[in-house]
Amino acid sequence: MSEPFTKSMARNIFIGGGLFSFLLFVGLTVDTMERLPERDNRQNITPEVALGKKVWEDNNCVGCHTILGEGAYFAPELGNVYQRLGHSTEAIKVMIKSRPVEGVPGRRSMPQFNLTEEELEGIAQFLKWTSEINTNNWPPNIQG
């Protein structure tokens, strides 16, 4: 019995389709890398911003918050927190500094991370920098 669609045809679709997809994806990635400098606000990555990202990671902030919509959904979006707190890095620092060690009875509360002044400035500058990335107008409103 002649088979209209054979296993080797199926294999060729897998190999050909898979390779083509990866090559196209790599091509799109190269193009994206060329266009990113116009959008990702990299010219404003200062040493404070770099330190801030390190502080962000070392304290696993993404374990509760989202940043540009990615992370955990337990605490507010922080991609636009700079704007939400009135375009103030100082307000971000006060917010982080003021968390009660034992939490708030019955409520979700951010832990007290005991950050140094330098680390606080870093995280605030990192969040300000993040808020200036061109995200195709996301989030839809100030509440994130």
Place this chain on the structure above:
Amino acid sequence: MLKYQSQAVAKPYFIAAIGLFVAQILFGLIMGLQYVMGDFLFPEIPFNIARMVHTNLLIVWLLFGFMGASYFLVPEESERELHSPKLALALFWIFLVAGALTIVGYLAVPYATLAEITGNDLLPTMGREFLEQPTITKIGIVIVVLGFIYNIGMTILSGRKTVVSVVLLTGLVGLAVFFLFAFYNPTNLVLDKYFWWWVVHLWVEGVWELILGAILAFVLIKVTGVDREIIEKWLYVIIAMTLITGVIGTGHHYYFIGTPEYWLWVGSVFSALEPIPFFMMTLFAFSMVNRRRKDHPNQAAVLWALGTAVTAFLGAGVWGFMHTLAPVNYYTHGTQLTAAHGHLAFYGAYVLIVLTIISYAMPLLRNQGEAAPAKAQNLEKLSFWLMTISMVVITLLLTGAGIMQIMTQRMAEEPMSFMAVQDSLATFYWLRVIAGLVFLVGLFTYIASFFAKDKAAPMATK
């Protein structure tokens, strides 16, 4: 009972997988409670720590499951003993101890302290979602996976090469290669996110689906007796569609993270097609079972296999499609709807495929013959329904919460603040905790199935 003695190394992998699964669910319940009782276990186990334990345990136990599955099916497919059972056992203990130490580290000291003592300053890779492991643990994972692939690869290459084993090996190599992007952590958050997805998306919506397809095909060959040629042709077509839709489908994560606008189109078009391979997998599983040439005594394994195909299609396919188009995702991105999709997709595709191969392999590994006793199979089937239905309910509740959140926080004329919205969703979250408890009952039922014996057996109790 085993065709090849070295298949026995799969057993400790499966047992470890189930043990870590239980721990994962317990931490899931902790988080579920923290959603409604914000100070639960605070400050001892803050939410971010519980979440990290929950997700990392999931990844690790699924990896244990994939490894056990490979050690079980590759000798049988290759028609030879495993290249080195000793290496497989050594890697088992290394992986288990390293995994356990990492979890203990998460729970014993503040995360920043863990980062400091494990030398995160030397090569910072920590603190990114799902990749929270200390850099040294990541290096350990690479070593274990390379040793594992060497062992499996040597067995496949020097034995009979089947489509199932070659597809499995392709998936495993892809898993190892894309994990290497976990070590790339640029200061520029946009670049960081762009390549972070090369680990996360290209794993779960790419190469892991090859592993899933290979395991499913293996089990279907065994339990239906359908000609291997037919099953292998299906497998090729399914994984071809997976890569054709899923690789560029990565673009559905590139809408709002600083990447160019054309991803809104590219990501939408390709990811909208991602349900196709999952739909085909459902057709595949049912059509093979309908065309079966024998009635295999392990009917529990058949149920797990069919359940995998259907639930993966629902969770990954339908719930993924729901919010994958850019204009929709603009409002749904990073809400409880994302959590809903994540839960049913991971459960349907990866939890269930591991439980499928465990169900098929365990009776053979435990010298019970081709199938567990009837009573054990009945408990297994009951546990399937308890876990699957409760996970669907969790998904529906999170979907309800997500829709409410989108309406009040994202789309309202006067949007409410995040925390006010969360307070308004308490009913959904309480019901989710209850559904989670039912899931735990299902999991205990599953474990009980391993200890159940038929009445005729000498050890039977009243």
